[in-house]
Amino acid sequence: MAFFEMAKTAILTTLKSPATRRYPAVPAKVTAISRGRVTIDPARCISCGMCMRKCPSGAICVVKDEKTWSIDRLKCVVCNCCVEVCPAHCLAMETGYSPSMTVHEGIEVVHITYVKPERPPRKEPEERSDQGS
Amino acid sequence: MSRRIIVPFGPQHPVLPEPIHLDLVLQDERVVEAIPSIGYIHRGLETLVAKREYPEYVYIAERTCGICSFIHGMTYCQAVEQVMNLEVPERALYLRTIWSEYSRMHSHLLWLGLFADAIGFENLFMASWRLRESVLDVLEETTGGRVIQGSCKVGGVRRDIPGETLDRMVGDLAGFERDFREIANVFLHDESIIARTRGVGVLSRGDAYHLGAMGPTARGSGVAIDLRKTGYAAYGKIHFKPVVETDGDCYARCAVRVKEVFSSIDIVRQAAAKIPEGEIEVKPKGNPNGECFSRAEQPRGELVHYVKGDGSRHLVRSRIRTPTLTNIPPLVKMLSGCELADVPVIVLSIDPCIGCMER
Numbered sequence: 001m002a003f004f005e006m007a008k009t010a011i012l013t014t015l016k017s018p019a020t021r022r023y024p025a026v027p028a029k030v031t032a033i034s035r036g037r038v039t040i041d042p043a044r045c046i047s048c049g050m051c052m053r054k055c056p057s058g059a060i061c062v063v064k065d066e067k068t069w070s071i072d073r074l075k076c077v078v079c080n081c082c083v084e085v086c087p088a089h090c091l092a093m094e095t096g097y098s099p100s101m102t103v104h105e106g107i108e109v110v111h112i113t114y115v116k117p118e119r120p121p122r123k124e125p126e127e128r129s130d131q132g133s
Numbered sequence: 134m135s136r137r138i139i140v141p142f143g144p145q146h147p148v149l150p151e152p153i154h155l156d157l158v159l160q161d162e163r164v165v166e167a168i169p170s171i172g173y174i175h176r177g178l179e180t181l182v183a184k185r186e187y188p189e190y191v192y193i194a195e196r197t198c199g200i201c202s203f204i205h206g207m208t209y210c211q212a213v214e215q216v217m218n219l220e221v222p223e224r225a226l227y228l229r230t231i232w233s234e235y236s237r238m239h240s241h242l243l244w245l246g247l248f249a250d251a252i253g254f255e256n257l258f259m260a261s262w263r264l265r266e267s268v269l270d271v272l273e274e275t276t277g278g279r280v281i282q283g284s285c286k287v288g289g290v291r292r293d294i295p296g297e298t299l300d301r302m303v304g305d306l307a308g309f310e311r312d313f314r315e316i317a318n319v320f321l322h323d324e325s326i327i328a329r330t331r332g333v334g335v336l337s338r339g340d341a342y343h344l345g346a347m348g349p350t351a352r353g354s355g356v357a358i359d360l361r362k363t364g365y366a367a368y369g370k371i372h373f374k375p376v377v378e379t380d381g382d383c384y385a386r387c388a389v390r391v392k393e394v395f396s397s398i399d400i401v402r403q404a405a406a407k408i409p410e411g412e413i414e415v416k417p418k419g420n421p422n423g424e425c426f427s428r429a430e431q432p433r434g435e436l437v438h439y440v441k442g443d444g445s446r447h448l449v450r451s452r453i454r455t456p457t458l459t460n461i462p463p464l465v466k467m468l469s470g471c472e473l474a475d476v477p478v479i480v481l482s483i484d485p486c487i488g489c490m491e492r
Contacts, residue, residue: 005319005322005323005324006254006256006257006323008315009256009260009316010256013256013259013260019263029270031273031274033274033276033292034273034277034278035277035283054186054189056185056189056190056192056193077196077281078278079192079281079283080277081192084291
């Protein structure tokens with residue numbers, strides 16, 4: 001049995017500065033690998049749809065014909081799965097959270113600007129057979 | 134003999150973080166019987182296993198619970214690895230152990246805060262949660278997520294903890310231990326806490342065993358069940374003793390959790406000293422074909438993940454049994470005969486996690 005067991009902690013607490021941050025004035029504490037929100041580089045997306053297939057919450061939708069990549073921010077669980085599977089490395093995880101929003105604003109559509117580079121002209125079949133022989 | 138009345142407790146109640154409903158049959162101020170009813174937040178996560186590929190289901194398994202998420206993911210991975218006969222690298226097992234123990238620390242600190250709040254000791258509640266924040270900071274720095282870590286995958290772990298970060302984490306634990314010892318002294322010796330918890334909600338050793346109590350609820354009643362002793366992850370190579378108290382009341386359950394935080398600190402130190410260098414994952418080949426039960430010690434008790442695969446990318450069945458479900462019958466036993474004013478403290482003393490119980 002003890003009285004005033006808490007007294008030391010309580011007194012120290014009143015003397016110390018607050019443990020929390022004054023958030024909008026002071027930026028939130030993040031680390032280099034914090035998962036905030038998914039961003040896309042539309043110039044590098046090859047519309048393969050891998051992120052859409054692997055997304056555990058079904059938040060991403062890639063329409064190949066319309067060249068759009070859309071994400072429902074309210075469905076996204078920020079698991080980093082799409083960033084890991086993206087073969088073109090066009091998806092990235094930002095440390096800042098996406099701002100609060102309503103259901104209607106939740107879906108973010110990005111137009112993919114990736115242009116397929118022209119393939120180098122094929123070599124003539126005769127040349128190949130020459131090399132092979 | 135006075136008239137019996139029924140007082141509904143929950144699903145919305147200031148003391149409950151999550152919804153569970155209890156019908157308390159009262160005679161005067163004394164509870165004669167408690168009838169629990171659950172099922173308010175069923176989400177059907179087990180069914181999703183057939184719709185997601187097995188490597189992606191880890192993310193869903195993790196989101197079963199918002200507090201012990203890492204251990205959920207790890208237990209699921211263990212089950213799938215067992216089915217696929219994957220040999221997980223040693224370093225990954227040690228990293229899993231370290232993250233599991235950090236999860237346990239943050240879960241116990243969260244509970245201690247809620248418990249202090251249920252008693253009415255708000256200053257202690259804030260002190261506990263402030264300390265918990267330092268644990269969450271470590272988790273965020275090493276895994277990228279404060280509460281949902283997402284660092285476990287089938288075949289190993291996603292991220293490595295570099296040596297210098299690990300050294301710093303172990304160094305910081307000394308300060309954390311010193312701060313926690315002050316709070317622990319309050320929980321263990323303060324008179325107002327003892328007055329609210331000692332002799333309240335007593336669960337005898339026999340009842341704890343026969344009703345299937347798990348985790349700190351069982352250990353507070355003298356049943357020394359700790360699944361970490363089965364040696365999953367790297368626990369087999371670490372020396373620790375399960376914390377056991379024999380009184381079986383709310384104070385004993387609180388004391389078990391307080392002492393388990395110290396035991397977790399010790400386990401992290403041992404794991405950091407023994408962790409070998411090497412790979413952190415193996416690539417799974419093929420698809421799981423077969424079934425497996427995997428068990429692990431959550432902060433609340435025994436967690437069971439069952440998976441069954443048929444050789445395709447999608448598992449056929451997943452079943453999760455969480456410790457809160459097994460702790461409900463002991464809770465009903467504890468409640469019968471207690472005072473109405475003690476009900477919030479007793480309900481919290483099993484650390485109910487309804488989100489994970491109903492999935």
